[in-house]
Amino acid sequence: MAADMDTVQKLQNEIACIICQNYFSQSVTMDCGHCFCLECLSKSWRVGSIPSSCPKCKEISQIRKFPAFNGRLEKLTDIDKKLSFHSLKSSEEPRCPTHKEVFQYFCEEDQILLCLACCQMPEHESHKLSPIEEASHNYRKKLQKMLSHVEKAFEETKKLHSQKGEVKRPFVDWGQMIAGEYHRLYSFLMEERSQCLKRLKEEQKSREDSITRHIQTLQETMLELQESSQKPQLDLLQDLRELLKRSASVLSQTPKAVIPELREYPIGGIIDIFNKFKVDIRVHPDSESSYVTISEDLKSMRAAEGWQVENQSEESVYHYAFAEQTFTSGRHYWEVDVSQVPQWALGIYSSHSKTRRRKTPTSCASMFLLRCVKKEDHYMFQSYPELLNHRKKDPIPRVGVYLEYSTGTVFFYNVLQRSLIYRVYPILFKESVRPVFCPGPPLPGTKAGTMTIF
Incomplete structure (x- = not known):
């Protein structure tokens, strides 16, 4: 049996194509004596070998025509196929691990080898079963067909690669287009910045001009009063009523202690940019107390019934809820809906931190806050520990907080108006x-x- 197997193995080596390593298919023989499948030799020459040269030894045939079909080698191939099939049936291996019988069939559905006993099992009754020789032949054809497709794709791709330097038609330069869009956006932002700063400067100049004009009016009124006090009695009494009326009108226009007004200067696209750094903030459940009530989803909070403000100092009426999340790097943004609370405070807490103002550290603080306090017919917006103390007629319903840890900056934004409220130093x-x-x-x-936190 071993001798027979050796003979079969030697025969298989002689009738196997050097290129595909399978049985010859329409075998042809070169002048040098090396044999190949007709299709394999044809593809070899097409891929890159010199036509009429042997893919094995590279010898060039003197006869410039395709080698003739080798009928005898084809017959030997058929004989070996039959011998291989019989040797497969009679060999000890491979065998079915369940029934210890030689594999004879191939299940097309499950893609597994079966012995005769396996074929009779219920799970394979409705499956398509093919003899191993037939299945092998069919799948070799499928593999060859797939190989043909892959080789064709390879040739087409290689051709495209060789033409990469040749511009045969206009192409879209997306890099240049996108760079142009960013440049255009930058130009728009610079124009908007210029207009915003111009408006701010004009408003400041208008206020200064108004005060200057009022000072001039006061000076003129003072001079007129001084001159009238020196007039004769009849002249004095004759113009007295009109003079006092004008003087009273001037006094009524005299500005009192000026409280700066919090103005809105929209910055286009700023909130869209911040939304890229938006984080899901939730309140720590331990923050709930007799002063603050926390919702089940840890996203909302309200003043509890135990929070009373009568007979308490201004600082003692603030009770805080802390977030579960902490940050030690990066950029972070979150929004808070404060439309239902006329008075509020929000910001960040950080132990062992210092603020810098005009290049000099000035104070140690643990909280950096923006506060809103209701005052009669307006709202006061204050920062802690900084210097913001501006008034606004209407409340701000939604506040955005942007934190940049590396630069140590905290920004508060009016989300709906897309305008800056304040920046902590x-x-x-x-x-x-x-x-x-x-x-x-x-x-x-x-x-x-x-x-509510968003």
């Missing part, structure tokens, strides 16, 4: 930063509203 962060919220103090006699 650079902070020297040394440890983690945690968002902080205060949904009050509630106004006496009013129902507590909800502060």
Whole structure:
């Protein structure tokens, strides 16, 4: 049996194509004596070998025509196929691990080899079963067909690669187009910046001019009063009523202590940019107390019934809720709906940090906040520990907070108007930063509203 197997193996080596390593198919023989499949030799020459040269030894045939079909070698190939099939049936291996029988069939559905006993099992009754020789032949054809497709794709791709330097038609330079769009956006922003700064400068000049004109009017009124006091009695009394009326009108226009007004200067696209750094902030459940109530989803909070503001100092009425999240690097943005709370505070908490103003560290602080306080018919917006103290007639319903840890900056934005409320001076962060919220103090006699994080 071993001798027979050796004979079969030697025969298989002689009738196997050097290129595809399978049985010859329409075998041809070169002048040098090396044999190949007709299709394999044809493809070899097409891919890159010199026509009429042997793919094995590279010898060039003297006869410049395709080698003739070798009928005898084809017959030997058929004989070996039959011998291989019989040897497969009679060999000990491979065998079915379940029934210990020689594999004879191939299951097309499950793509596995089967013995005769396996074919009779219920799970294979409705499956298409093919003899191993037939299945092998069919799949060799499929592989050859697939190889033909892959070779064709290879040739086409190689051709495209060789033409990469040849521009036969206009092409879209997306890099240049996108760079142009960013340049155009930059130009728009610079133009908008210029207009915004021009408007700010004009408003400042208008206020200064108004005060200058009023000073001039006061000086003129003072001079007129002085001159009238020196007039004769009849002249004095004759013009007295009109003079006093004009003087009273001037006095009524005299500006009192000026409280700066918080103005809106929209910055196009700024909120869209910040949204790229938006984080999901939730309040820590331990923040709930007799002063602050936390919602189940940890996204909303309100002043609890125990929060009373009568007979308390201004600082003592602030009670805070802290976020679960902490930050030690990166950029982060979150928004807070404060439309239902007329008074509130929000910002960040960081231990062991310092603020820098005009290049000099000035104070140590643990909280950096923006506050809103209701004052009669207007709202006061204040920063802590900085110097913002501006008034605004209408409330701000939604506030965005942008934190940049590396530069130590915190920005507060009016989300709906896309305008800056305030920027805290650079902070020297040394440890983690945690968002902080205060949904009050509630106004006496009013129902507590909800502060919600987005």
